[in-house]
Amino acid sequence: MFTTRPEIVGTFGVAASTHWLATQTAMGVLERGGNAFDAAAAAGFVLQVVEPHLNGPGGEVPILFWSERERRMRTLCGQGPAPALADPAALRAQGLELVPGIGLVPATVPGAFGAWLTMLRDRGTWSLADVLAPAIGYARDGFPLVPRISRAILAVQALFRDEWHSSAATWLPDGKVPRPGSLHTLPVLADTYTRIVEEAQRRSNSRTGQIDAALDCWYRGFVAEEIDAYCRNTPVRDTTGDKHTGLLRYDDMAGWRPEEEDPVTLDFGRYTVAKCGIWSQGPVFLQQLGMLRHAGLAQHAPDSPEFVHRIAEATKLAMADRLAWYGDPRFAHSPLAALLDDGYLAARAQRIGERAALAIDPGTLDGMAPRLPDLGVAERTLRQADVRFGVGEPTFAELPPVAEWAERELFVGDTCHIDVIDRHGNMVAATPSGGWLSSSPTIPALGFALNTRLQMTWLEPDLPNTLAPGKRPCTTLSPSLALRDGEPYMVFGTPGGDQQDQWSLAFFLRHAVHGMNLQEAIDAPAWHIDHFPGSFWPRQTVLNRISVESRFPAATLAALRERGHEVRVGEPWSEGRMSACSRERDGRGRLVLRAGANARGMQGYAVGR
Template sequence: MFTTRPEIVGTFGVAASTHWLATQTAMGVLERGGNAFDAAVAAGFVLQVVEPHLNGPGGEVPILFWSERERAVRSVCGQGPAPALADPAAMRAMGLEMMPGIGLMPATVPGAFGAWLTMLRDHGTWSVAEVLAPVIGYARNGFPLVPRISQAILAVQSLFRDEWHSSAETWLPDGKVPRPGSLHTLPVLADTYTRIVETAMGAADTREAQIDAAMDCWYRGFVAKEIDAYCRTTPVRDTTGERHTGLLRYDDMANWAPTVEAPATMDFGRYTVAKCDIWSQGPAFLQQLGILRHAGLEAHAPTSIEFVHRVAEAAKLAMADRLAWYGDPDFVPSQLSALLDPAYLAFRAARIGNNAATAIDAGTLLNGMAPRLPDLGVAERTLASADVRFGIGEPTFASLPPVSEWAERELFVGDTCHIDVIDRHGNMVAATPSGGWLSSSPTIPSLGFALNTRLQMTWLEPGLPNSLAPGKRPCTTLSPSLALRDGEPYMVFGTPGGDQQDQWSLAFFLRHAVHGMNLQEAIDAPAWHIDHFPGSFWPRQTVLNRLSVEGRLPADTIAGLRARGHDVRVGDDWSEGRMSAATRERDSRGRLVLRAGANARGMQGYAVGR
């Protein structure tokens, strides 16, 4: 099969990500003696600067990793919770039916910093000064703007000039939208990270204690204090058309810490796939695997009508269950074991017919519990009085059309980043950082970064698994993946894409695991996604039975899918997904062989290795 580039093969180390500078940062760490954990952390921080339209320091990150020393898969939850002031009754009393999509109100505790440094402290070898040196260098000395960054700034330049003046100072040098390819600097952010390093180095002598001191700077020191002061005193215009101060406070930051936990898993032939728990959408991947486990996919080519139809219909069922059942297990009883029960998944698989499903079909659990769906009319009611001049809550960047066109035009370009690393020892990391992108909320002037808006993924309607509550994590779309093969650690992989993450990743995995494509072939193959649920991003409009496919999908497949009732939308030839992946396996002589691949779509993701 034709591929856009070769699959990378080596023995020393491999890295793949959504931006070449992050990939090369990770490889540079490996070359200088760091392990996969050091490399992923350094690259993760670089992504905050070189893909600022897709993530930032004020965002979040879920991480899956394999520790060769511990011989175990672990998940790090870097999804911060809602502030104590995030009372849904108070929001409804303000006349709100959902959280705004931009501004300060929808911010959670920014969990990325703590998650990255927790993994570094417990499994890395480098100091906080060493892993932050690359991001400080790019922020202070300059990084090249990929075209999408310039497009992002262009789309919200009026908001920055008229309302978010600190963002204008950060992203509009000399009052102008910067040109693609030009070098841009973030000196205030460089100063913030430098101050953290200097404070941490002066507070302790050991590597681990210095990392703890850095986390204290962020969650209990000057960073938390500046966030508190800004949220208390700065009214910010958001999608309500009004100005609101933020809800996040010092105590919210000081009382939070990332958790490390066992992941959820699903067996599929030789493979066992690990995903984050039901506080993420990761189990939707596992549900799809369980539904498709006996679907005979090996008999159908990956671009055939039968393959695409069955995978698309499985996605509809899993995403309906996400809507009905997923939420923070610290606040609502987890139904994960019931959702992954083989008998339940067989029951769900039987729902797939020859024709496309046209209604949301959430499952009644085998214990008799019935699903409850949110009021899906809230989106239209909210839009009727919303201010959408500056976007709709996700980093959807293009010239802004009238609101009536938002749901019809394929403007989604990815809201997230991804990084995969494997080192010569066999340690593996997959991480999907997001949030705090440059258009989410104003730059905090004293810190040089914006806060996330993850609470837009919650419901203000009471009684739902993902209803807003103080201290509760929103159910995030962020979803890295890790797979074992024959019981041995094998692959880390993932993609940006919001609601599409566990669709693009699943199809990639099936092409590799079922049809034997190598990593690059499975990434480059024609891709698609379904929309058959309320979107996770504001204003959460519901689209049913839409199947968006790349133009490279065979014409007879497209025609056959339409004949089965799918509302097929044909996009550009290279428009679906930003996958990256890496694998490890032993050869016949017991040597560890490493492979990696990255996505050519968007012309910025790369894999490297040797």
């Protein structure tokens, strides 16, 4: 099969991500003796700088990893919870039916900093200063703007000039939209990270002590104090058309710690796939796998209508279950074991027919009927919303007004991804997001914006994902890790919001079932379905739509339409931003490492040696 670039093969280390500077940063750390945890953390901080339209320091990150020393896989939840002031009844009393998609109201505790440094402290070897040095360097000295950053700034330049003046100062040098390819600096962010390093070094002489001091600076020091002051005292215009102050406070920051836990797993032939818990959409991947175990996918080519149809219909069923059952298990009855039960998934698979399903169809669990949110809320919200400056996902200038967006079906992305494997066999997959430049105003004293993850919750009472103080929103962020024959094998993932566990699943099946190498499986024609309310404001519902790349055979598109799918044909390279790394032993017991990255978007790269 033709591929856009070779599958990378090495023995020393491999890295792949959505931006070449992050990939090379990770590889540079490995070359200088760091392990996969050091490399992923350094690359994660670089992604905050070089992909600011897709993530930032005020965002979040779930991390999946394999520790070779411990011989186990773990997840690290860098998804912060809702503030104590996040009372859905109070928001409804203000006339809101949804949490706004931009501004300060939807901010959770920013968890990315805590997750990266906790992983670094507990399993890394590098110092805080060395890990943060590449990000500080790019922020202070300049990084090249990829075209999508310039387009993102162009889309919201009026908002920045008229309302979010601190963002204008950060992203409109000399009052102008910066040109693609130009070098851009973030001196205030560089100062923030430099101050953290210097304070940490004053407080402790040890590596772990300095990392703990940095965490204290962020969550119980000057960073938390500045976030509190800004949210408390700065009314910000958002998608309601009105100005609101934020809900996040110092105590919310001070009381939070990232949580480490065992991942959720499901077996599929030789493979055991691990995902984050039901506080994420990760189990959607596993539910689809369970439904497709006996679907005969090996008999159908990866670009055939039978292959696409069966997966698309399994996706519809899994996404319906996500809508009805997924939420933070500390607050909601989210019966994960029942959702992944073999008998339940086999029964769900029986609902996959030869025709495209037209309705949202969640299952009944533990004798309880599913309850869905009021899906008319999006239409009511849009009638009174201010959509001049976009919606909850990052927006670009070429997009039309929000009411037409679903018709154009242009995916713009909202997230980053990084995979690393070192020569020892340690593996990391992470999907950072949130706090992008158009989410909320830049906090002047810190140089970054806060996330808007609370827009993924509902204000309607008594749903698994209803907003509540201290509760994590059910995030779309979803890295993946797989064992093969019981041995650690692969880390992989993609940006894409609701598409993440669709693009990742198709990639995995092309590799695991059809034997494509990593690059072939990434480059193969891809698709996604819409058959659920979107996770981002305004939560619009689209049913029975499948968006496919035009590289699919004409016969496949015709057959899908005959089966009842509403087929939208996109650009030839428009679906997904996958990256992946794998490891296996050869006949002499040597560790062989492989990597692949996505050509779509013209910025993802894999490296290794």
